[in-house]
Amino acid sequence: MAGKSFFIDTSKCTGCRGCQAACKQWNQNPGTKTTQRGTYQNPADLSTATFKLVRFSEEAGSSGDPAWFFFPDQCRHCLYPLCKMEADKKAPGAVIIDKKTRAIVFDPAVKMSPEVFKGIREICPFDIPRHDEKSGGMAKCTMCFDRVSEGMLPACVKSCPTGTMNFGDRDDILKMAAKRLDEVKKVHRKASLIIPESVRAIFLVKDDPEKYHRFASREAEVGLTRRMALRRILDPVARVVRS
Numbered sequence: 001m002a003g004k005s006f007f008i009d010t011s012k013c014t015g016c017r018g019c020q021a022a023c024k025q026w027n028q029n030p031g032t033k034t035t036q037r038g039t040y041q042n043p044a045d046l047s048t049a050t051f052k053l054v055r056f057s058e059e060a061g062s063s064g065d066p067a068w069f070f071f072p073d074q075c076r077h078c079l080y081p082l083c084k085m086e087a088d089k090k091a092p093g094a095v096i097i098d099k100k101t102r103a104i105v106f107d108p109a110v111k112m113s114p115e116v117f118k119g120i121r122e123i124c125p126f127d128i129p130r131h132d133e134k135s136g137g138m139a140k141c142t143m144c145f146d147r148v149s150e151g152m153l154p155a156c157v158k159s160c161p162t163g164t165m166n167f168g169d170r171d172d173i174l175k176m177a178a179k180r181l182d183e184v185k186k187v188h189r190k191a192s193l194i195i196p197e198s199v200r201a202i203f204l205v206k207d208d209p210e211k212y213h214r215f216a217s218r219e220a221e222v223g224l225t226r227r228m229a230l231r232r233i234l235d236p237v238a239r240v241v242r243s
C-alpha cells in the first residue's frame, strides 16, 4: 500500500500558477476562456480542462491585516477513494487504482450519465471530479502516473520554483511533511497538515483550512453527503492505525 505521495507546502506558495500551466500542458488540455471576476484566480473552478487550480483567497492573516491564502488544489488521491467505490457500482472501470504509484486514475472512455456522475462528485470529500457531458467521460488529476512510471516527477512538481510542490515515496513524504510542520508551527501556531493519514496529496496550511478553500479539509466541508463520505474514509484508516 505504500505507493507515492505529494507534499504541498502552501506556506511557500507564491501563486505563480506555474503548476497549473504545466498540468495543462502535459495533459494537452485546452486553454480555458477566463473573465475579469474581481480576483486574480482564474479560471473560476476545476474542469475537464483544468485538473490543477491555484485558488486565491484573501482573508485576515494572523495580524488581522488582509493576506493571500494560495491553495494549489487537486485530487488528493485518497487511500480509500470514495469516487472509485461509487463508480464501481454505477460506472465500472471509470476509476482505477494504478498499481505502481497507487494514483487514483480515471478512464475517460467509460461513459456515464450526468446523474451517475453527480453521485460520484457528491461523494468526493474535496469536490474534485468533473464530467464532460458531451463525451460522457469524467476527468481529474492523474498524479501524472505516466510520467512517474518512467521515473519523472509529476509536471506540477517539476515546474514549481518555490519548493511548494514535492513528490516521492509515501514514507519519505510523510516524514518531510511532519518535519516541515514542526518548523512552520514555530511561526504560525495554527499550522497543520490536512488529514495526512488518509490522502496522498498532503497539504500544509499556516492557518484555518477554510480560509484557503471551502473544500480544503473535513472541517471546511459542509454538505451532509461529504460529511458522511469523510466518516467512511476515516474509519477504515482508524482501524488500520489501531491494528
Ligand code: SF4
Pocket: 075, 076, 077, 078, 081, 082, 083, 084, 104, 123, 124, 125, 126, 127, 128, 129, 140
Ligand atoms: S479526492 Fe475525490 S476524486 Fe480524488 S481520490 Fe479522493 S474521492 Fe477520488
Ligand code: SF4
Pocket: 012, 013, 014, 015, 016, 017, 018, 019, 020, 054, 070, 072, 159, 160, 161, 162, 163, 164, 165
Ligand atoms: S508552481 Fe508552486 S509556487 Fe507557483 S502556484 Fe504552483 S505551487 Fe504555488
